[in-house]
Amino acid sequence: MSNALLSSLYPQHLATLQARAAEALRRGGFDHLLIPSGTLHYQAFDDRDYPYAVNPQFKAWLPLTQAPxxxxxxxPGQRPKLVFLQPHDYWHVVPEMPSGYWVEHFDIEVIRNADEVTRLLPSVFRCAILGEAQSALGSYVPNNPEPVLQYLEYHRAFKTPYEIEMMRRASRIGARAHRAAERAFRAGSSEFGIHLAYCQIAGQDANDLPYGNIVALNEHGAVLHYTHRDRLPPTPVRSFLIDAGASFGGYASDITRTYSAADDEFAAMIRAVDAAQLALCDQVRAGTNYARIHLDAHLRLAGVLREFGVLRTTPEDALASGVSSAFFPHGIGHGIGLQVHDVAGFAASDAGGSIAKPEGHPYLRLTRTLEPGMVVTIEPGIYFIDMLLDELKQKGLGDAVDWQRVEMFKPYGGIRIEDDVVCTDGEPINLTREAFAQG
Structure with missing residues (x-):
């Protein structure tokens, strides 16, 4: 895949980050922004390290994800400097010298020992240091000043054209891997086998993927974050739900699809949820309150449940009474970018404050009004979860449900369909559907 486009987009991205950094430092009263890439963490009472995860504040500037x-x-006013640790080591693979379209924009200093960095950094007293506590090096201890973080994280919601292209490429990898996962499902693979097929085509393993794959057959689709992955397929196989993403240069995609093993009534319900999901994706427009999309999702999904005979009440009554939340218990989605659940979803402004979630909807991850450049997921779902359905009965709301229809659909687990969608000045850009259309 050519990097010519990324090379042309990167300078404007870097200029945007430098402008944001300058304003964040002004607000915090600092002269320099210091960002450690992060360090390896070792397990307690052991010499094994946890999987390394690069500091998101670090990879925002450059596509360098394996440089602990x-x-x-x-x-402000100077070229950014990268102090790159390339240790002398024969026990582990040493990070390769940085290369690519971005290196010409940085002054790069190579060090062989982590402690050498201190001679290349300015006085700690004028630095905003953004990172985790384990990244501390001598007096260079992350202080994560709130005015700086609030400003940078609020504006991180607005993706540059470079970032959208990075996410587009992550989506293409994810779509290809999803197609491989569906083929493995149709061929009779287990959850574990489907997961391996996905990772092989994505070219990414558990340490590379942006989050742990959810690969669920039958009733397991009703477990929202199911990651157990049975080694043998169930008998019979009825349904398949996969929530899996991919990474590209530090950016994430987040994609969910659901399939039925046969062209049955559950397959028809999947098609109905897919139609509702596309209508919700079309609402990702400038000036739209994201919480409104969430509430509209409840109405649309309750309409699907009524159409299929599961609900006896109207969508409006189902939303008002909380009945719809028993079948759709999570939020409609979240911001996405450098992190799968990107930061500042509730931020009222770049100076702090928060926007409350709608009452009765505690799991919504984003309440901001959408603006051009924001990228969000849209992931409506219908699930048949015993615990939540039992709670409906205990609350005296059982008459709103046809329990025979529930019993018919319970062996299929649930349905979730998720796309990554860019808000623009006009029509939204659906990165996920675009990626699937490319084959």
Whole structure:
């Protein structure tokens, strides 16, 4: 895949980050922004390390995701500096010298020992240091000043054209892997086998993927974050729900699809949820309150449940009474970018404050009004979860449900369909559907 487009988009992305950094530092009263890439963490009472995860504040600047012990120095009016740790080591693979379209924009200093970085950094007293506590090096201890973080995280919601292209490429990888997963499902593979097929085509394993794959057959689709992955397929196989993403240069895609093993009534319900999901994706427009999309999702999904004879009440009554939440218990989605659940979903402004969730909807992850450049997921779902259905009965709301129809659909687990959607000045861009259309 050519990097010519990324090379042309990157300078404007870097300029945007430098402008944001300058304003964040002004608000916090600092002269320099220091960002450690993060370090390896070792398990207690052991010499095994946890999987390394790069600091999101670090990979926002450059597509360098495997460089533990490195640091970025951002000083307004100067070229950004990368202090790159490339240790002498024969026990582990040493990170390769940085290369690619972005390196010409940085001053790069190579060090062989982590402690060497201190001679290349400015006085700690004028630095905003963004990172986790384990990244501390001598007096360079992450202080994560709130005015700086609030500003940077609020504006991280607005993706540059470079970032959208990075996410587009992550979506293409994810779509290809999803097609492989569906083929494995149709061929009779187990959850574990489907997971391996996905990882092989994505070219990414558990340490590369942006989150743990959810690969669920039959009733397991009713477990929202199911990651157990049975080694043998159930008998019979009725349904398949996969929630799995991919990474590209530090950016994530997040895609969910649901399939029925046969062209049956559950397959028809999947098609109905898919139609509702596309209508919700079309609401990702500038000026739209994201919480409104969430509430509209409840109405649309309750309409599907009524159409299929599961609900006896109207969509409006189902939403008002909380009945719809028993079948759709999570939020409609979240921001996405450098992290699958991107930051500042509730931020009222770049100076702090928060926007409350709608009452009775505690799991919504984003309440901001959409603006051009924001990228969000839209993931409506219908599930048949015993615990939540039992609660409906205990609350005296059982008459709103046809329990025979529930029993018919319970062996299928649930349905979730999720796309990554860009808000623009006009029609939204659905990165996921675009990726699937490319084959």
């Amino acid at each position: 012990g490195s640091w970025l120095l951002i000083t």
